[in-house]
Amino acid sequence: KQEVTQIPAALSVPEGENLVLNCSFTDSAIYNLQWFRQDPGKGLTSLLLIQSSQREQTSGRLNASLDKSSGRSTLYIAASQPGDSATYLCAGILTGGGNKLTFGTGTQLKVEL
Amino acid sequence: NAGVTQTPKFRILKIGQSMTLQCTQDMNHNYMYWYRQDPGMGLKLIYYSVGAGITDKGEVPNGYNVSRSTTEDFPLRLELAAPSQTSVYFCASSSDRGSYEQYFGPGTRLTVT
Numbered sequence: 001k002q003e004v005t006q007i008p009a010a011l012s013v014p015e016g017e018n019l020v021l022n023c024s025f026t027d028s029a030i031y032n033l034q035w036f037r038q039d040p041g042k043g044l045t046s047l048l049l050i051q052s053s054q055r056e057q058t059s060g061r062l063n064a065s066l067d068k069s070s071g072r073s074t075l076y077i078a079a080s081q082p083g084d085s086a087t088y089l090c091a092g093i094l095t096g097g098g099n100k101l102t103f104g105t106g107t108q109l110k111v112e113l
Numbered sequence: 114n115a116g117v118t119q120t121p122k123f124r125i126l127k128i129g130q131s132m133t134l135q136c137t138q139d140m141n142h143n144y145m146y147w148y149r150q151d152p153g154m155g156l157k158l159i160y161y162s163v164g165a166g167i168t169d170k171g172e173v174p175n176g177y178n179v180s181r182s183t184t185e186d187f188p189l190r191l192e193l194a195a196p197s198q199t200s201v202y203f204c205a206s207s208s209d210r211g212s213y214e215q216y217f218g219p220g221t222r223l224t225v226t
Contacts, residue, residue, distance in 0.1 A: 004155075032118055032212055043203065043219040044156075059192060096161050099144060099213045100171065101205075103155035 002027045002094055006104035014112055017080050021107045023073040031053035031095040033073050035064050038087045038106070047088075048075070082109045115139050117218035119204050125224045126194040134189040134221050142216075143209040145187040147171075147179065149200040150220075151162030156203060160185055163209070194225045 003026045013019050023033070032051045036044040048057045050066040057064050063076040065104065073090055087108045091101040120135045138145065143164045148156035148171075158171030162181040176198055178190040187206075191198060201222050205215040 032214075033213065041222075044217045044218070046214065049212055049214050075129075091156075093213055095213070098146075098161045098169060099207065099209075100146070100158055101156075101215055103157070105150075105153070105155045108203060 001028070001093060002102040004090060004092055004102050004104040006088075006107050008091060008107060009105065009107040010108040010110075013080055014113060015080060015082060017076050017108075017111075019080055021077070021090075021109070022077040022087050023075070023094045023104055025071050025073070025102075027092075027094060028071055028084045029066045029094055030092045031099070033066050033090060034090045034101065035062075035065075035073075035075050036091065038089060040086075044089065055067075057058060080109075082111050082113055085110050115136075117204055117206055117216050119202075119218035119221050120219060122219070123222045125226065126191075128196065128225060130194050131190070132193050132194070134191070134202055134204075134223075136187045136189065136218060137185050138187075138204075138206040138216070139185065139207075140206060141184060142206035143180065143184065144206075144207045144213075145213065146205040147177070147187070147189045148203045148205065149173065150203060153199050159189065159202075163186060164207065191223075196225050197225060199225045 018021040061078040087106045091103040147159040160179040204218040207215045
């Protein structure tokens, strides 16, 4: 059974700092990994998806990497802004059986002025 | 583009009542999913479907039922609501080819008292 862990559970940084959010998974047969953003009381916004054949994906100030051999993915946020404050969730898919997502519990990020 | 839509947005139920959460997608996706999210937690899979007429249990199916009579619709039925079903419910869909990226609806916030 795939298990996904995110550390730390919460993180507070000053504006402008570069930061890394970590995601670990137990099954290296992962097909792809998605990073989501969730604002309080809101739904999920997909940020980046990395397929198993890829090592990283970039979108603006965000860069996500995937290392299947070590069971890790990282989300790098450059030059953080208060508007980046949200909970960030990672989720992995194992192919077959409906391609279900297994979610981590999230990292709650606060970027302070 | 509507994407994935869910109704209602909010609902309060009394213990023992029943209700149906509606989910519709307009992307012609074969795969559809129902997740629940409890406070401070990641999402857990309730049920999923790989096509019309085909459904299967996820991680936390007890107390719920689903049906999939069309490609577009995937309703979730709660029978005999219990306080433990207080949660936020998200519906998602994905294609059965390519990256399998999942697209999420805005969620239904359910309180059972």
